[in-house]
Amino acid sequence: MSEKVFDYDVVIIGSGAGGGTIAKELSPLCQKGLKVALLEWGGSFEKKHNTRNEIEMATRYYFEHGGLQTKQNDLTLAFAKAVGGTTTVYTGTSLKASASVLNRWAVPGIDLDDLNPRYEKYIQENGVHLNSPEEINENNQLFYKACKKLGYKVEQFPVNTRGCQGLGTCNLGCAVHAKQGTAAVQIPAAKKNGVDVFPFCKVEKIKDHDVLVTVSAPCFDQEPSSLAPGVYCFRASKIVLAAGALFSPILLEKSFGNRKWPALGRYFTCHPALILTGEHQRPITNFVGHPKSYYCDEFTESHRFVLETCMYFPFTLAKNICGFGEELDDLMKHYAHLQMILVLAIDEARAENRVRLGRNGMPKVFYHFSESTIQSFVKAIQESARIFFAAGVRRVHAPAMDQFFIFPFEQKKIDSLITREHFKLGKISITAAHLMGGCRMGEDPRVSVTNSWGRVHGLNHVFVADASLFPKAVEINPYLTIMALADRVAEGIKKELEGK
Ligand SMILES: Cc1cc2nc3c(=O)[nH]c(=O)nc-3n(C[C@H](O)[C@H](O)[C@H](O)COP(=O)(O)OP(=O)(O)OC[C@H]3O[C@@H](n4cnc5c(N)ncnc54)[C@H](O)[C@@H]3O)c2cc1C
CATH class of the missing domain: 3.50.50.60 (FAD/NAD(P)-binding domain)
Known part of the structure; x- marks a missing residue:
């Protein structure tokens, strides 16, 4: 040697x-x-x-x-x-x-x-500590208030920052x-x-x-x-x-x-995730302050998903939106008005979801979405739309729909607009950050x-x-x-x- x-x-x-x-x-x-x-x-x-x-x-x-x-x-x-x-x-x-x-x-x-x-x-x-109320921005406060209004369980995240300047x-x-x-x-x-x-x-x-x-x-x-x-x-x-x-x-x-x-x-499991957005009439504080203050675990046991507050940067957000052209431009122009929710699906550990050694020496990941994870996503998108409207947004962009936005007058139709039929793998941007x-x-x-x-x-x-x-x-x-x-x-x- x-x-x-x-x-x-x-x-x-x-x-x-x-x-x-x-x-x-x-x-x-x-x-x-x-x-x-x-x-x-x-x-x-x-x-x-x-x-x-x-x-x-x-x-x-x-x-x-x-x-x-x-x-x-x-x-x-x-x-x-x-x-x-x-x-x-x-x-x-x-x-x-x-x-x-x-x-x-x-x-x-x-x-x-x-x-x-x-x-x-x-x-x-x-x-690890809880941030004080004055450190919590509107993106987070609006989620908390809306969950409370709807009677959903909502908790504050303990965070591990020291000297956070709220850069986001x-x-x-x-x-x-x-x-x-x-x-x-x-x-x-x-x-x-x-x-x-x-x-x-x-x-x-x-x-x-x-x-x-x-x-x-x-x-x-x-x-x-x-x-x-x-x-x-x-x-x-x-x-x-x-x-x-x-x-x-x-x-x-x-x-x-x-x-x-x-x-x-x-x-292999990974909590596959979706980023969802609702747009307010006015700018809210969203891209300054700690991005993640609350989570809603109302649906953990019943529908296998958790909702969290989040705030993503312009490129990451744009690539996660379902659609192109004028509507996307319009949504992105209102970046300062956006409220965001991250859906984490709780995926089952299945033997066929696996990591293998690729020919180039890098990992090759084989991951099949189960029908139950897709059902969790559809329910999570519907519930997030309800939370956005309860927070007072003027429109919601949701994947798994025929149309780009849902407006407040359509709230009663959320479950018929956001459907399993419209949830198309490969057309909806799904990401994961919890690799397990x-x-x-x-x-x-x-x-x-x-x-x-x-x-x-x-x-x-x-x-x-x-x-x-x-x-x-x-x-x-x-x-x-x-x-x-x-x-x-x-x-x-x-x-x-x-x-x-
Ligand atoms: C954007 C984002 C936000 C997140 N936010 C949170 C959060 O708020 N709370 C939370 O609980 N979790 C969060 N997570 C998840 C959490 O960060 C990870 O689950 C955790 O860091 C994984 O720990 P690990 O030790 O398994 O791997 P990692 O932290 O990924 O560490 C593995 C290390 O091994 C090194 N490595 C790999 N191969 C080799 C090699 N061949 N030789 C030498 N070194 C190698 C890699 O470079 C890497 O540095 C987040 C993840 C992401 C991506």
Whole structure:
């Protein structure tokens, strides 16, 4: 072997919600003489790198500019490549999984008794709190009032910002670094304790205990890796995959084939989402202030969807509108008048929805919308239209209709205007930002890839610690649960390394 070899006790691949957490949790071991490395494909972002220009930032932070297409071409997936992973572009809403979700997961040992102390730790570390009423903009207030008027359950999102200036561009990375993602909190703590962090370090393959990587140079003025561009080998007694729900499964497939684990890459879920808009007569405060303050879970159990407030940038919004030409122009001209709702469908974990290794070495995602997810969307669009009208909009743009807008005088006809018949996959823009599953936890190797401590079945030294562990959808924004599971994986590894 010609590449330079580095010896470590633990090598962690990927530095997002899972990888950043496990690096911090294992970092006290460095003070006892053990060596831990955190390898990350992307680079570190400083405040000066954030221009808040939508296209530029989407290109810098996201894989495929935030629009990786599934094989079926009817769904795009958004996730980031950076030190801090997708937590660099998340909105920072911080929720725990419910007891009923964890019951549905049915993984021995994973329940609120186990996860609650872990959740509480990160709620403290990340400064999770409720924004005060004066920090909540009209886009959010109007949603809250309309849900109340209709008698729907509506809750405020706890968020994890410190020093938020209400720029509203959280999903383009935060220009003032107010969000408390792993790049802001856990990775600096890990570094301080002695973890070696290697940006621009793409893991190509694992070969037994060797992690083979390519180090590249930055594309713009980011801090380069401490290693010169080239190929290297990190030899480790324990390897933790935290490359996210698309890359962890394909790294296992690339390294060990897919025969060992029938469930590898399968049971992929993603909370497929729609962005919906209602237009007010007057400008409202929408693109300033934290974009996401409330959610409505009235329909979680009955119709399998959650509604959240949101605010998207002009390009993202325009590409999510169903239609072209004058009506689209007209809607976009009224950007400052728009109220927005994000629909998250709660999709079932199905074996045929899967991530596979593509010929180019990248993930290929096969995702079929089930009839029940489509039914959830149709009901969610109808309910969102009711919420917009209850908020006082002058017109609603809804996909799954023959016409571009619905007007207040048509409110009584919402259910006959927005129908299943009009919901055409491939014509409606559906996106997903909560990528889950592919290395699901469980005790039965026929339907899971790791045990309930994240250890890959049949490989004593390889662990997974990211969203790919989720056996089914988490049914709400996932990052805190990813951190809680990574914390559990770290606990198991620590005990082994300390010989307990
Ligand atoms: C726009 C947006 C908004 C969101 N908002 C919220 C929110 O408000 N609340 C919430 O709970 N969740 C939110 N999420 C979801 C949340 O950010 C993700 O679920 C979470 O970050 C996933 O964590 P992870 O560790 O699984 O993967 P990631 O955070 O994606 O980290 C994986 C890392 O691995 C790296 N990697 C991949 N392959 C390799 C390789 N071969 N070698 C080295 N490194 C590799 C990647 O570059 C990446 O940095 C949002 C997501 C998006 C896209």
